[in-house]
Amino acid sequence: MRVLAQMAMVMNLDKCIGCHTCSVTCKQAWTNRGGVEYAWFNNVETRPGQGYPRTYEDQDRWRGGWTLTRRGRLKLRSGSRLRKLATLFFNPHLPALSDYYEPWTYDYQNLITAPAGDDLPTAKPTAPITWSANWDDSLAGGPELAQHDPILKAMSERIRLEFEQAFMFYLPRICEHCLNPSCVASCPSGAIYKRTEDGIVLVDSDTCRSWRSCVTGCPYKKVFLNHQTGKAEKCTFCFPRIELGMPTVCAQTCVGRLRYIGVVLYDPDRVLEAASVRDEHSLIDAQKQVLLDPHDPSVIEAALRSGIPQDWVVAAQRSPVYSLIFDYQLALPLHPEYRTLPMVWYIPPLSPVVDAVRDTGFDGEDAANLFAAVEALRIPIGYLASLFTAGDPAPVREVLRRLVAMRAFMRDINLGRDPDESIPASVGMTGSQMYDMYRLLAIAKAEDRYVIPHAHREDAGAPNDGCSVPTPVSLPFPKVRQS
Amino acid sequence: MNTALWAVLPYLALTTFAGGLVWRYRYDKLGWTARSSQLHERRLLGLGSPLFHGGILLTALGHATGLLIPAGVTRALGMSDGVYKAMAVGVGGLAGLMTLAGLAILVFRRLTVRAVLRASLASDLVMYVLLGSTILIGLAITLSGNGHDYRASVAPWFRSVFAFQPAVDAIAKAPWAFQLHALIAWTLIAAWPFTRLVHAFSLPLGYLARPYIVYRSREASRGQALD
Ligand code: HEM
Ligand code: SF4
Ligand code: SF4
Numbered sequence: 048m049r050v051l052a053q054m055a056m057v058m059n060l061d062k063c064i065g066c067h068t069c070s071v072t073c074k075q076a077w078t079n080r081g082g083v084e085y086a087w088f089n090n091v092e093t094r095p096g097q098g099y100p101r102t103y104e105d106q107d108r109w110r111g112g113w114t115l116t117r118r119g120r121l122k123l124r125s126g127s128r129l130r131k132l133a134t135l136f137f138n139p140h141l142p143a144l145s146d147y148y149e150p151w152t153y154d155y156q157n158l159i160t161a162p163a164g165d166d167l168p169t170a171k172p173t174a175p176i177t178w179s180a181n182w183d184d185s186l187a188g189g190p191e192l193a194q195h196d197p198i199l200k201a202m203s204e205r206i207r208l209e210f211e212q213a214f215m216f217y218l219p220r221i222c223e224h225c226l227n228p229s230c231v232a233s234c235p236s237g238a239i240y241k242r243t244e245d246g247i248v249l250v251d252s253d254t255c256r257s258w259r260s261c262v263t264g265c266p267y268k269k270v271f272l273n274h275q276t277g278k279a280e281k282c283t284f285c286f287p288r289i290e291l292g293m294p295t296v297c298a299q300t301c302v303g304r305l306r307y308i309g310v311v312l313y314d315p316d317r318v319l320e321a322a323s324v325r326d327e328h329s330l331i332d333a334q335k336q337v338l339l340d341p342h343d344p345s346v347i348e349a350a351l352r353s354g355i356p357q358d359w360v361v362a363a364q365r366s367p368v369y370s371l372i373f374d375y376q377l378a379l380p381l382h383p384e385y386r387t388l389p390m391v392w393y394i395p396p397l398s399p400v401v402d403a404v405r406d407t408g409f410d411g412e413d414a415a416n417l418f419a420a421v422e423a424l425r426i427p428i429g430y431l432a433s434l435f436t437a438g439d440p441a442p443v444r445e446v447l448r449r450l451v452a453m454r455a456f457m458r459d460i461n462l463g464r465d466p467d468e469s470i471p472a473s474v475g476m477t478g479s480q481m482y483d484m485y486r487l488l489a490i491a492k493a494e495d496r497y498v499i500p501h502a503h504r505e506d507a508g509a510p511n512d513g514c515s516v517p518t519p520v521s522l523p524f525p526k527v528r529q530s
Numbered sequence: 531m532n533t534a535l536w537a538v539l540p541y542l543a544l545t546t547f548a549g550g551l552v553w554r555y556r557y558d559k560l561g562w563t564a565r566s567s568q569l570h571e572r573r574l575l576g577l578g579s580p581l582f583h584g585g586i587l588l589t590a591l592g593h594a595t596g597l598l599i600p601a602g603v604t605r606a607l608g609m610s611d612g613v614y615k616a617m618a619v620g621v622g623g624l625a626g627l628m629t630l631a632g633l634a635i636l637v638f639r640r641l642t643v644r645a646v647l648r649a650s651l652a653s654d655l656v657m658y659v660l661l662g663s664t665i666l667i668g669l670a671i672t673l674s675g676n677g678h679d680y681r682a683s684v685a686p687w688f689r690s691v692f693a694f695q696p697a698v699d700a701i702a703k704a705p706w707a708f709q710l711h712a713l714i715a716w717t718l719i720a721a722w723p724f725t726r727l728v729h730a731f732s733l734p735l736g737y738l739a740r741p742y743i744v745y746r747s748r749e750a751s752r753g754q755a756l757d
Contacts (some may be wrong), residue, residue, distance in 0.1 A: 123742075128737055128738050129738070131737070132734070132735075132737065132738070136579040136580045136582075136583040136584075137568065137572075137575055137576045137579045137580050138568060139576070141568055141569070141572070143568075143569065143570075143572055144569045144570060144645075227743065228743065231742070231743050231744050232742035232743060234744075235734035235737035236732065236734045236737070237734075237736065237737070237740060237744050239744065240744040240745060240746040241743060241744065241745050241746075242745075242746060242747065242748055243745050243746065243747045243748075244747060244748050245748075252559075252560055253559035253560065253562075254559070255563065256562070256563050256564055256729055256732045256734070257563040257564040257565050257566040257729070258564065258566075258734070259566050259568060272566060272569055274566075274567070274569050274570065274649060275649070276560060276561075276563070276565075277563040277564065277565030277566055278560070278563060315745075318743075502748065
């Protein structure tokens, strides 16, 4: 068995307040340069909503990710290798800038040069503002906007009508650093690669040739073309920070402290098989089976034999990501049906259920009400299932039941009552497990949320200056115009 | 004068071409790209780019046949000069028209779509002027039905350049239009490495053979080039 290590993330959606701090700090760190004004490596979208770029989940239109051929072989949805070469001159499935949005700025000069008068001078936008990366922010599907949400469209007509009982939550997204990345597979020049040490997916700008196939290839639309340099750019999982044991910028600055980062071990030789499973509802289990149990002695031995350092194995054993996926069974992947085996996982939010209970006049904190609602509410659960389980409501219900149980269990404790062991037992847990889960979700300190081993340099051969970004060479000609 | 034009200039152009390519590849990999502008505009590009590229690649193939394969060889293969000529004018004319139509759309797009114009570099201007004039003259020659047999003048000289014994006399007797076409083409070749045209050397055929998922180790990924 070959073993590779993968940096992975979990986001706990109940805690996201939609403040966009993660997006802004990420932009300051990575995309505040010319040519990528429109690019948000981290974006936060309101669901239901169209997302960014708009309707990116409509793969009939944008052709991202993988599908199966009739004979069950995995193929890129955007077409065969030959077809990709034939469409190099023009890519028929590339989003236009207007599908992201036209970036704008403001005439700040006017603030200081406007003549004195009674009215406060304003900084007018330099171009008409018609759309943005979060245009439908917190609208939760005002009817004109939400009707274009590909997830809602796919749900049945009846459900769309019942949708008047609105619910809403935020979905922060970064590149998934997939185990089976279709961006990598789409690049004809082989310029995008997955790092063997930590699984981070990066673009090699030196070999990118502006074929823009990766943009189409990624179903999450998380590769962006820099329109000044013509090169692809994407989320780097903040690798210069990760290599030093620091969390990504989005995670560190997250106001809700809802992001967890850790190592998982996986078997690269099982990836293709897992991505090719026919039944979409079995994809999550297949994906989980690619990940290895870091406590299993045979896995440890294979990992060490595959060259994974001892401290990385230990980090994998302490990984909060592994706990949330396997020990607590809370985290689910985003759109497993794209078959890229994404490695940013999500704890689906309970808040839509709580809101629905409260809106109908019942006690939204009462466990019995919530348990009943988890079983009865078809709309929010169907919607969450379309996002996280390829439409299978059962795993979503299971996660939500655990979250309800945790609330009920902790409520007793916080009110000074005796904890009721039957509550965790009803979802297959013990009281102490449930208490640990609560600690990890609610009050964990940074060192428990981020378990990030340092990158190993001693075997690197070359002296290192502590920075993995190669020093840029500047030349007089030809130069990219900076505006 | 003839020596300068037909025996010196080609070598200057070829040296600049080769040296420029090596220099650009070594020191400006970040600039080695097709610099797609599809993000800004897709309708015209969808028409113009496939037309232009299809045409130019056919034209390149035609030039290779016409200039590198001596008339003797096609005759020996049993192709009469009449048939050759009909083919050259037919296929060449079609390729030329495709190229020109594509180019016209691309230039129109570049000048009229504001975002595309603003994303243009000085090198794009130089490229389009040289490319446009070469193509225009070349197509005019082909379609004018000019009776001149370039396989007895331009082609031997072109081959002689690569044999390092430039046959200046052969080209000197060709009509002026042929000479002008060749001169501008050499200039285009000299300018090639300094424009986005370098992308023509990056046709990623390796894609057909490599595994889908590319893994690289952290250290190996520093400044490594694949194509
Ligand atoms: C060898 C195969 C070639 C491939 C795969 C290729 C591919 C491309 C691509 C992807 C673009 C960018 C289109 C966009 O804006 O999205 C482009 C642009 C361009 N290519 Fe090529 N190309 C090839 C050969 C050539 C050759 C031989 C020439 C000319 C001699 C050429 C001339 C151009 C020009 C002038 C543009 C700019 C079009 C514009 O105005 O935006 N290409 N090419
Ligand atoms: S999410 Fe990231 S790794 Fe996965 S296909 Fe898209 S860009 Fe590639
Ligand atoms: S910083 Fe955290 S809470 Fe704020 S939008 Fe981002 S993920 Fe949500």
